[in-house]
Amino acid sequence: MSESSDQIRSEMVAGMIDTGRKPNRRQGTDTRTGAELSDFCRRLVTRRSDPIGTGRAAQFTQAYQTLTAEQRGFFFDRLLEDYAPDSDRIIAAARAYKENPGFKTHRSLAKAVEAPRQNLFRSINMAPGGTSTLVKMRQHMLELSMPQRVRLRAVEHDLKEVLRSWFHRGFLHLRRVDWDSPASLLEKIITYEAVHQIQTFEDLRRRLEADRRCFAFFHPSMPHEPLVFVEIALTQGLAREIQPLLARDSQVAGGRDIDTAMFYSINNCQTGLRGISFGGFLIKQVVQELRQELPQLTTFATLSPVPGFQSWLGQQSEGSVSASPIGRQAMRTRQELQQHGDWYRNAEVQQSLQLPLLRLCAHYLLHEKLDGWPIDAVARFHLGNGASLQHMNWLADTSPRGLAQSAGMMVNYVYDLGRIEKRHDQYINKGEVSVSEVIRQLAAELAEGQE
Amino acid sequence: MSESSDQIRSEMVAGMIDTGRKPNRRQGTDTRTGAELSDFCRRLVTRRSDPIGTGRAAQFTQAYQTLTAEQRGFFFDRLLEDYAPDSDRIIAAARAYKENPGFKTHRSLAKAVEAPRQNLFRSINMAPGGTSTLVKMRQHMLELSMPQRVRLRAVEHDLKEVLRSWFHRGFLHLRRVDWDSPASLLEKIITYEAVHQIQTFEDLRRRLEADRRCFAFFHPSMPHEPLVFVEIALTQGLAREIQPLLARDSQVAGGRDIDTAMFYSINNCQTGLRGISFGGFLIKQVVQELRQELPQLTTFATLSPVPGFQSWLGQQSEGSVSASPIGRQAMRTRQELQQHGDWYRNAEVQQSLQLPLLRLCAHYLLHEKLDGWPIDAVARFHLGNGASLQHMNWLADTSPRGLAQSAGMMVNYVYDLGRIEKRHDQYINKGEVSVSEVIRQLAAELAEGQE
Amino acid sequence: MSESSDQIRSEMVAGMIDTGRKPNRRQGTDTRTGAELSDFCRRLVTRRSDPIGTGRAAQFTQAYQTLTAEQRGFFFDRLLEDYAPDSDRIIAAARAYKENPGFKTHRSLAKAVEAPRQNLFRSINMAPGGTSTLVKMRQHMLELSMPQRVRLRAVEHDLKEVLRSWFHRGFLHLRRVDWDSPASLLEKIITYEAVHQIQTFEDLRRRLEADRRCFAFFHPSMPHEPLVFVEIALTQGLAREIQPLLARDSQVAGGRDIDTAMFYSINNCQTGLRGISFGGFLIKQVVQELRQELPQLTTFATLSPVPGFQSWLGQQSEGSVSASPIGRQAMRTRQELQQHGDWYRNAEVQQSLQLPLLRLCAHYLLHEKLDGWPIDAVARFHLGNGASLQHMNWLADTSPRGLAQSAGMMVNYVYDLGRIEKRHDQYINKGEVSVSEVIRQLAAELAEGQE
C-alpha cells in the first residue's frame, strides 16, 4: 500500500472515530478530526471529471481493502449521514414542481432526490478494480447484523441502484466454462457451487466432460469473476434423480442418443449483486446456444430441489395453522418423518409416506404464496421465467441436504421456448402457473382430504 | 430485416400516425391503431427481466434503423407523452415524503420521479448493438430542428442520463491507434478528425509514424467505435506552428532528441454522447502512458486554436459594446483585418496588427467569461483540466479555418502533472487560471489602453 | 545497431575483403583478416544447441540488414566456398556404403552429403526475425546477376531446401483479409498485387466489399507477411470480363443471386520463397471455406489471363517456325495485329481477327508444351491443379497489359471439386488436360487449316 493510501485509510478511520457522534470512541486511537475524512470524500466527489480523481479513487480502493469490519461500519455510517439527500432541498424542489410541473422543475427535483452517495460510488468506480470493490462493499453491507442493516438500508439501496444500472443484461457476456478454462476460474466455480457441492478439480472434471455443459455470465469490468453459472447434463430423456448425474465415475453419454438438456444447478456468485437478477436470462440464452450447437435436443428442463418444503411443513405443525385439514395432514406426516430418522431406507415407512408427501409437496408448490407468488424460491424463479412444472420425483436426492430441505424430492421444470412467453404473461398478469395434470391432481387430493 | 421487425416497424409508425393527436396524418398509409404501438412498447418495458425481451429488443433496434426522419419524430413524441413521469404520483409521493421523510417515502418519491422512458431505454440495451442504437437515437434527437429539440428536451435529457451512467470513465478502455490498427478503425479516425482534417490513408499514415502517437477511448459495448481520440507529435521543444506538424513529407523525428509531447488535435466522435465528457480523462491518462513509454519526455503541452476569438472580436464591433476602450480597440483592429484580405502575407500590415491582436487575444482568453468560466471553449476545457496557458503563437495556423476563427493564432497549454491538481482546485474554487507572465502582461496593456 | 552487431558486420565484410581470393580488394577499407569472419561463422554453427547462439544469431540478422549488395556478394561467396560439403568425405562415405549398405553407412553418407551451410541457415533461424531474414537472403540471391546466380546456385539451392522444409503446407494458416484487417497488412496487399494493380486504399476497399473475398496464407514465424493471397468476386454466373469486376464504382452484388465464386487474382508475395508452391493449396482450401460459408455457391472458377500468348505468337513469326501451316497463320495474324494499333476499338478489324486469334489461342493452350506440360504458366498451374479449361473470352481484358500479353483474351478455369482428383491424376500420369468441346474444336480447326 502506498503512503497515500495509508494516509487515506487513516483519514477514513480516524475521521469516523473522531466525529463525536459515535459513542464507541476508544482511547489511544488516532485523534485526527472527522474533517479529514469529509475532506477526503468531498474531494473524491467533486473531482469526478478530473483524472486526479482516478488516482485518488485507486487510493481509496486500496485503503478500503485494509479496513476492519468495525472500520467499515464507521465508514458506512458516514455515507448514511454525510451523503444523504437534503430533505429541505427535496421539499422545496417538490413545491416548485407542484406549482409548475415542467422540464426544469422536474429536473431540479430529480437532482434533489438523488443521494450524493450515488455520485461517490460512481467516483470510486474510476479506480482499476473499482467495480469489484463496490460489489464487495455491498456484500459487506449485506453481511452486517440486522439492526445495522436496517439502519443503513438507504445506503445499501443507493449502492444497489448504481450497481443495477451497470450490471445490465445488455453488458453481460456469456462464456462457456470447460476444462480449457483457466484453473483460477474453475476454482471459483468449485467455490461458488452451492446447490450440489464440488470437492476437488477431479469432481469438477466430470461435470465438464463431453456430455456436460457449463455457462456463465461475466461483466467487462470483472472479467475474471463469474456472476452466475449454470451446469447442464445432456441426457437421453428427462433425468429424474440427481446422484447418478453427479457420480464421478458415471459413464459419459454418447452423442447420438442425447435429446435432453438437464439444467441441474444454477448458482449466483456475487453476494454483492443480490437482488439484481441474471438467472432467467442465463437459462434462456443457454437454451438458444444449445439449440444451435446440438439441433437434436428436443427438451430443456431442470432437475430442481424444493428447498422450502420441509421448512413449510414444520410451520404447518405449529400453533393455529394446524387447525386446518391440510395443517393436520402436514403435522401427521412430519411426525412420521421425524420418528424414522432413516425413513427413506426403510421400504415400508417410505411407501407409507410417499403419497402423503407428494400431495403435500404438490399443494406447497401450487398453492402456497407470498405476495401472490409461489412461496418456494426455486418454483418462483422457474415459473416466473415461463417454465412449466412437469414432474415430481420421489427419492430423487438422498443427500443430507436433499433430505433435510426437500424430503428427498426433486422436480422437473420444463422450458418450452414456444410457450415461455405466453406462460410468463399468464404468470405475471393472472398469477397462473403452468403445471402437469398429475401434479394438479395430487394437490387437489390433499384439499379433498384424501389419505 | 425479419418478418417480426417489419411488423414492429409498422406498429411503431402506424401507431404514431393513428394516435389522432398528430395533425399530419396522411391518407393511404398504414391504418393500424396506436394500440399496437403502445402494446409493443409496453411489452418491451414490462418484460425487462424476461429474455424474450432480448429478442424483442433486437427486433426494435432493427426496426428503428429503417425509420425515416419523420417517423423518428413521431416515435420521439410518443416517448414524450406516453412515457413521461406521472405528475400526480410525484406530487402525492412528495407530500408523503414531506410528512415523514425516511427511507420508504424517499424511495417512493425517487421511483415516481424517474421517467418510465428511462426503463424503456434500458430495455432496448438488451439487444445486440442496443447501446449504439441508443447513442444514435440521441444523435437523432440532437439533430432535430430547434423547436422540436425544445419540445423533446425531457426525452433527450432522460436518454442522456441513462447513457451517462453507462459511459462512465471506469468502463472506458484506452487503446493506441497505429498503422497496425484495422483499416475500418483508421477510416473512422479520418472521418471524425475535425480539427485538422485528414484526406486519405496516406495523410493519416504520417500521423502514425514513429514520432507520432494516437490514442482513443472505447466502451466495451461499442468495441469498434472510438469515443474520443487525441493525436500527439513527439518533438524537440514546444511546437509553435501547426502546418509543419501536418505536412505529409515532414521528416520523422529521431528518438534521442525528443523531449516534448505536443497534443495537437483532440476529437469527440459520437454526437450522441455530447455533454458526457471524456477529453480531460483521455489527456491525463495519455500523459501517464507516454511517461511510462518514453521517460525522456519532460513537457506535455497542446498546440491549440483560439476558436472563438474572431467571433468575439466581431461582437465587440457591434452596438454599445464598442463604447468601452477595449471595444474601440477591438473595432479598430477588426476593421484593419477586414480591409486587408491577405493581411498575413503583407509584412507591413502584419507587423502593425501583431501587437494589437496579441493583446486583444490575451484579454479574450483571460478575462472574457461565460457563467464565470472562460468564454473560449478550448481555453475552458484545458484550463479546467488544470493546464496552464503558456504561449501565444503569432501566425501559427494560416489555414483558412485558422485565419477565420483564430486570426492565425495558436496557443500552448501546458500540462504539468505535479501542479494539475492544485490548478484544477484554484480554477474550480476561485476561478483562477494559470497563465504565463507575458500573456498576463499583454492583457494588462490592453486594459491600460496602450497601443 | 548495437556495438556487437557493428563488430560482426565488420567481421563479415572485412573478412570477405581480406580473404585474398577476391580480385576486387579495394585499398583503404577495413584490413581485418578473414579469420575473423570464419571465426564468427564457425561460432554461430558450433553453438547451435547453445542459447548464446540465439544472441549471436540476433546480432547476425541485424548486421546482415546493413550489408550493401556488394558486401552480400562477398558473404555469399564465403558460403559457397567455406560451407560446401567435403568432396573427399562424400567419396569415402560412398565407398563405405557401397561395400556395406546399411543403417550406419547410409547415415554417414547422408551426413557427408549435407552442406554445412544448411546448418548455418538453421542457426540464423534462432534469431527473432531469423526466418524472414533467410527469406530475404534468398531473394537477394535470386536478384543477383545471371553469372553470379549460376556460380552460387548450390548456396541458393541449399537455402531453398531449408526453407522448403519449414514452409510446409502443414504449418501454414489461412486467414481472411478484409476491411477490418490491419492497415499495414492491407498496404502489403496493395504492394504485392501484380496481376490487376491496386492504386490506393480506396481501390482496395471495393475489393473487400460484401461481394468480395480475399484470403491469404501465413506462416507462424512471419505472422505479418502474407505468403500468397487470392482475390475472389462473388457473382451471378461466370464472369467473362475483368474491367467490370475492378471498377471502383461497380454495384455490390446482392446475397440471393450469387451462385459463383470467381478467382480473379492470385499473387505470390515472397520472392525469397520462389519455387515453393502454395497457390494450389490456397485455391482448394478457399473453395472449401467458401462452400461452408455460402452453401448456395455452385461454381468455382477463375478469370485468368493467357500471359504467354502474344510472346508465343511473336516466336511463331520468326525464322523456320513459320514454315509450318500454324506458323504461317500465326505470322499473318500477328502482322494484322501490329498494323492496327487500336484494332480492338475498330469493329471491322476486331471481327476479322476474332476467329483466327481464338483458334491460335486454343491451340497455344492445348498443344504447346514445355517438358511435356503446357507452355503457358497460368494454364500449367490451373490444369496441374486439376481444373478444367472451360471458356475463352474475347476482349475480356482491354488494359494495356491485357492487350500486350494476352491479346485481350481471358479464360475461365473451373474447379469442380468432385473431379479435381481424377483430372489431376490424368494430368500427372498421362499429360491429359480437361478442356471444353468448343475450345478443343477451335484448336482442331487451326490444325485443319481452316480460316
Add this chain to the structure above:
Amino acid sequence: MSESSDQIRSEMVAGMIDTGRKPNRRQGTDTRTGAELSDFCRRLVTRRSDPIGTGRAAQFTQAYQTLTAEQRGFFFDRLLEDYAPDSDRIIAAARAYKENPGFKTHRSLAKAVEAPRQNLFRSINMAPGGTSTLVKMRQHMLELSMPQRVRLRAVEHDLKEVLRSWFHRGFLHLRRVDWDSPASLLEKIITYEAVHQIQTFEDLRRRLEADRRCFAFFHPSMPHEPLVFVEIALTQGLAREIQPLLARDSQVAGGRDIDTAMFYSINNCQTGLRGISFGGFLIKQVVQELRQELPQLTTFATLSPVPGFQSWLGQQSEGSVSASPIGRQAMRTRQELQQHGDWYRNAEVQQSLQLPLLRLCAHYLLHEKLDGWPIDAVARFHLGNGASLQHMNWLADTSPRGLAQSAGMMVNYVYDLGRIEKRHDQYINKGEVSVSEVIRQLAAELAEGQE
C-alpha cells in the same frame, strides 16, 4: 471415423498382413492384397503438392489412431521395406559424383540418399493434427521391443530428422504457466512432472504461487502440448534442500528478500521428440525473462539430483573394478549403506557415511566419463550448458527416489550468464568442467585415498 478412413485403415492393416512376407498371417482376417496399402501410400506421397492430399492425410491420421500395437508394427515394417532409399541408385549417383563433383551430381546424390519415407512423413503433416500424429508415431517406435527397435532404427531415424527440422528452436514459443492457465494444460504439467511428482491440482497450486514460476516451450503446430517445462522457486539465497520447496504448506516468500531463482525441476514432455534437445535453450531464455521481470535477482541456480550415483556405486562393487582403490572405497561405502536401511535417520551411521559419500560423489561427477562427457546425465546437461557445479548438499532429498538414486544428495549448478559462453567453450573444446574448489578438493581426497 469416416468411411474413407475405415477403408484406409483396412488398406493399411490388410496390406501388411497380405504381403506374404509376414509369417504371422492370421486366418479370418481381411484378405485384401498389399497392393492396396502401397497404393494408398504411393498416392499420399505423389500428391504432396495437391490439396486432395490434405484430405487423404487427414484420413490417414484418423486411421492411424485406431491401429493396434501389432498393426502399427506391420505398418512400420512397410515403411522400412517399401520406403527405403534405393541402394543401386545411391551407388550410381555416388559414382557420377566421384567422376565429376559439382552442383548437379551432388544434387542427384542428395536426392538418392534421402529415404522416400521422409517425404511420406511430410505428407502426413498436411493433416490437421498431423504434426502430433508424427510425434506420437515416433513415440510408438521408441516403445517397441529392443529387437524391433534395432530393426526399425532407420525408419525411426528418418522420422527423427524430419521432426528435428520442424522443432527447431526458432519456431518454439516460451509461455509462462500459472494458475490462470487452462486446467487442461495444468493437468498435463501434473502428468509430465517426473522429477518431483505432483499428485493433485492443490499440490500444483503451491508451485504456481507468487514466489514460484513455471515456463514451457510450445510449437505452433501443437499449441496445447508443452514440449518441455521448468519449475522455479524464488528464494533468499541458494536452496540446499528440496522437501521445503515442495511442501504444500510452506510459506510464500516475500518480494523484497528474494535474490535467487532456483530451477528445481525440468521435464521433457514428448517421448516422441527424444533426442531433440530444448532444455538448455529453455533455461537460458527463462533466465533472461526473470532478469527482466525481477531485476533484484542475482543468482540463477539449480537444485538437482545426482541420478546415476547409486547405480555407479553399485557397478564399482562388482568384479574387477573394485580392484582399484576407488573401487574398494566405493564397495565399502555401499556395503555400509546396504546394512543400514534407514541410515539417514541414524545420526551415527549418517555421520560416518557423510565424508566418504561426498568424496565418492564429487569424484563421480568430475571424473567418471562416457565418450568424454560426464557419465551423470544431469551433470552432462548442465555442465554442457555452461553452468558451474557449486555445491553438494548432504541429505537434501530424503524421498525414496532421492535416496535410491542419489543417496539423498542434491547439487547446485549455477548459471552465471556472464561466464556461460566461455565455460561452454571450455567444456566443448577441452572437456573442462567448472567446479568449486571444495568439490574439486573432495574428489582429490578420494584419489589420494584419504578416509
